[in-house]
């Protein structure tokens with residue numbers, strides 16, 4: 001009976017978030033705990049397990065999983081070492097398995113090791129050797145490296161943004177791994193790297209221009225010789241040497257098809273690059289527009305997007321609202337451990353004066369607010385996107401005049417309404433809601449909004465890419481360097497059988 005090891009390590013970081021990620025920012029599960037963590041959850045590992053369950057001839061060996069509770073800053077070296085130790089200990093313990101599925105992200109980086117995923121794969125090969133098939137799944141925001149491809153038999157990636165195919169990506173990975181294991185296919189991988197960083201609405205695969213590139217890659221994957229295909233756009237905030245965009249195609253021994261299509265998709269992408277950015281409204285103008293808007297108004301502060309790696313403690317919008325005397329009702333999230341602590345000390349119903357914002361990222365100035373503590377809770381809730389438990393740590397709801405603040409100790413993802421709901425707040429009952437995420441599923445905020453504005457606030461995940469100050473990614477790269485040129489080069493990878 002073939003035995004298949006499953007390991008997981010998922011985190012996405014912003015190098016511009018000064019707050020280092022730590023071991024305790026990850027949910028760790030080992031052995032059977034890994035199965036429990038993914039049972040009934042729409043994750044990649046959940047999708048892979050569902051496929052393996054349909055194949056009673058294979059035995060699943062659950063290894064080690066480290067899942068970041070949410071995105072954050074660069075992971076501290078010592079903490080990454082501890083994660084790698086757990087990950088590789090599971091590989092060592094089960095080194096005689098017949099195949100391996102790794103559910104990774106691709107946009108994790110430690111202080112010294114900038115290609116965490118490539119490192120884990122390289123070290124795994126040292127343990128299991130070259131003959132054990134490994135399929136690796138990644139987020140399309142992952143930073144693809146040669147090392148990741150070299151040590152995987154095939155790489156599988158998301159096809160959707162906003163991401164709604166975690167489960168399907170795991171299913172596709174598992175099916176491909178089974179085919180490789182049975183010797184049915186002989187994968188050849190082609191990568192074309194494109195010196196471009198992109199952002200914005202046109203990247204929404206269902207409605208944006210970029211969707212055409214992804215559909216063309218999917219057509220290769222679904223064709224008679226296709227095994228896997230897609231495009232990586234990288235997380236533009238993960239400032240590492242290999243940061244760029246990539247086409248990746250894997251075919252069954254059809255190098256020509258993969259090369260031809262990958263180059264064509266890359267050229268198509270390059271031609272549309274100027275459309276792949278996010279127009280932003282200056283902050284002061286945005287608040288002026290919002291104050292005169294009629295109906296439900298959404299202010300998108302993607303510069304402080306916790307799911308892209310920002311700290312979640314930006315006070316920039318609040319500062320501008322106070323400066324302009326904004327009088328409409330507002331619902332706004334903050335990550336602010338000292339404010340939560342003050343609320344817990346004072347108790348529900350108490351009046352407290354607390355500084356809000358800038359608790360983690362020193363670029364933001366704390367703003368003293370006189371608040372009433374409306375709610376205290378442990379910060380654990382089931383999210384509406386895929387049903388897993390998110391944990392903001394001790395959390396509170398603070399009210400100050402027309403402002404309602406959801407305040408957590410730790411960052412949680414804000415790409416849906418889960419945190420607001422968890423604190424009993426329906427965003428649509430407010431005049432204004434601040435959404436700290438570049439994109440959510442349209443029905444969540446955009447469709448009900450009468451006024452929807454992407455504001456140009458400062459932050460570690462600003463779509464104003466030139467404002468960030470990249471120092472590590474290879475140059476020139478568009479749009480940081482306007483005169484960047486592109487000549488597609490197809491790089492071919494093939495493992496011995």
Ligand SMILES: [Zn+2]
Pocket residue numbers: 139140141163
């Ligand atoms: Zn992503």
